[in-house]
Every structure is written in C-alpha cells, then in structure tokens.
Amino acid sequence: GAVVSQHPSRVICKSGTSVKIECRSLDFQATTMFWYRQFPKQSLMLMATSNEGSKATYEQGVEKDKFLINHASLTLSTLTVTSAHPEDSSFYICSARGQLNYGYTFGSGTRLTVV
Amino acid sequence: EDKVVQSPLSLVVHEGDTVTLNCSYEVTNFRSLLWYKQEKKAPTFLFMLTSSGIEKKSGRLSSILDKKELFSILNITATQTGDSAIYLCATTQGGSEKLVFGKGTKLTVNP
Numbered sequence: 494g495a496v497v498s499q500h501p502s503r504v505i506c507k508s509g510t511s512v513k514i515e516c517r518s519l520d521f522q523a524t525t526m527f528w529y530r531q532f533p534k535q536s537l538m539l540m541a542t543s544n545e546g547s548k549a550t551y552e553q554g555v556e557k558d559k560f561l562i563n564h565a566s567l568t569l570s571t572l573t574v575t576s577a578h579p580e581d582s583s584f585y586i587c588s589a590r591g592q593l594n595y596g597y598t599f600g601s602g603t604r605l606t607v608v
Numbered sequence: 609e610d611k612v613v614q615s616p617l618s619l620v621v622h623e624g625d626t627v628t629l630n631c632s633y634e635v636t637n638f639r640s641l642l643w644y645k646q647e648k649k650a651p652t653f654l655f656m657l658t659s660s661g662i663e664k665k666s667g668r669l670s671s672i673l674d675k676k677e678l679f680s681i682l683n684i685t686a687t688q689t690g691d692s693a694i695y696l697c698a699t700t701q702g703g704s705e706k707l708v709f710g711k712g713t714k715l716t717v718n719p
Binding site for chain 2: 525534536538596
C-alpha cells in the first residue's frame with residue numbers, strides 16, 4: 494500500500510531558530526500534500542494544501558511567512574517553521590494523495606518542541 | 609461553516625464490550641466520510657463511506673452512513689485493549705481535496 498515517510502519524528506529546537514520537516518511519498522507520486530497541526534486532545538487542523546510545482550494554499554489564520562511549504566517534486570514536500578516560538582510546539586502531520594491513489598495517506602508525524 | 613461533530617468525546621469500556629461512536633456532519637457538497645484510528649502517531653485509515661445504508665465491515669469493526677440524517681456510526685464489537693485509540697471522522701467535499709476532521713472520540717478499553 495501507499496507509504497508516506499515523515500522526518501524527523503521528534504525535534505527540539507531553541508526559540509528563534511527554524512525547523513524543517515520532510516514528508517516523502519515512497520511508492521506513489523503525491524500530486525497533493527496536506528499539512529496538519531494537532532494540539533493535545535484536539536483534532537487535526539489543516540494548515541495548508543500544496544500541489545506539486547505550485548504555491549501552497551494556506552487556511553485562514555495560518556501565517557504563510559512563518560510556515561513555509563515547498564512541494565518541489567511529486568515525492569517530497571517540506572514544511573519549515575521559521576523563527577519558532579514555544580507556542581509553535583505541536584504535533585505536525587503530513588498527508589499525501591496521488592492521482593492514482595484516491596485515499597489519503599498520512600505520515601507518522603513530527604513532535605516539535607520549542608524551548 | 610462546514611463542521612463535523614463526533615460524540616462522545618471520550619469513552620471508557622471494559623474488554624468485550626461493544627461500542628458505538630457517532631459522527632454527524634454539516635458540509636456543503638458532501639462527497640464521502642472517512643474513519644481513522646489514531647494511536648500514538650499518524651491516523652490509520654479504517655473506512656470510506658459514500659453511499660447510504662451500505663455497511664462496511666472489517667473484522668470487529670463496521671460502519672454505516674446515513675446521508676439523509678447526515679451521520680455515520682462506527683461500531684466495534686468484542687473490544688480489546690488494542691482498540692484503545694482516538695477515532696477520527698472526516699468528510700470530503702466535491703470540488704475540494706481537503707479533509708474536514710471532527711475532534712475525535714478517545715476510546716479507552718480496560719482489561
């Protein structure tokens with residue numbers, strides 16, 4: 494079945510630094526990638542949708558300059574949290590969908606802690 | 609505003625019990641409803657429902673959709689401790705690839 498690899502699984506960074514999270518589709522071409530954020534005991538909140546080769550579409554309230562999304566190839570999308578602050582600490586999950594893959598395949602998530 | 613509401617938010621049962629999780633939705637141009645199980649990390653896919661009244665079954669889990677009343681249920685029979693997880697319901701809409709998630713039901717199965 495479809496597999497999405499997300500790295501790193503856990504990262505701790507200092508306030509003010511930037512963190513990059515990678516999401517790779519291993520056995521299919523991901524035409525669309527979704528980035529979610531999940532706070533403890535809450536559901537997945539969609540941050541942005543990205544299509545290969547084009548700019549990401551951000552959900553209302555999500556700062557595009559803070560959460561940089563790049564979807565340069567059909568197998569890789571990255572989320573960069575710039576100038577991270579403690580309030581950015583959260584669980585970030587990507588999801589990918591391909592032309593032939595009607596389903597949504599999730600990565601294993603990244604636990605970000607900003608200290 | 610599109611919304612997906614799950615109930616209960618939390619449920620504690622004993623092994624062997626049967627549970628029913630609920631998901632109601634109000635979304636424009638509804639296309640499908642999906643159920644996911646989330647343990648410690650990423651959600652894993654359980655079911656996708658598009659038609660009313662057709663039960664989908666996988667082992668002890670089953671689910672059905674009612675498009676007239678705008679809800680779905682997820683049943684788990686003979687629960688096991690390994691069923692402990694957060695169960696998420698999400699909808700898709702025509703013209704969009706986005707998933708709209710409910711808040712989830714946290715199920716705890718005690719031995």
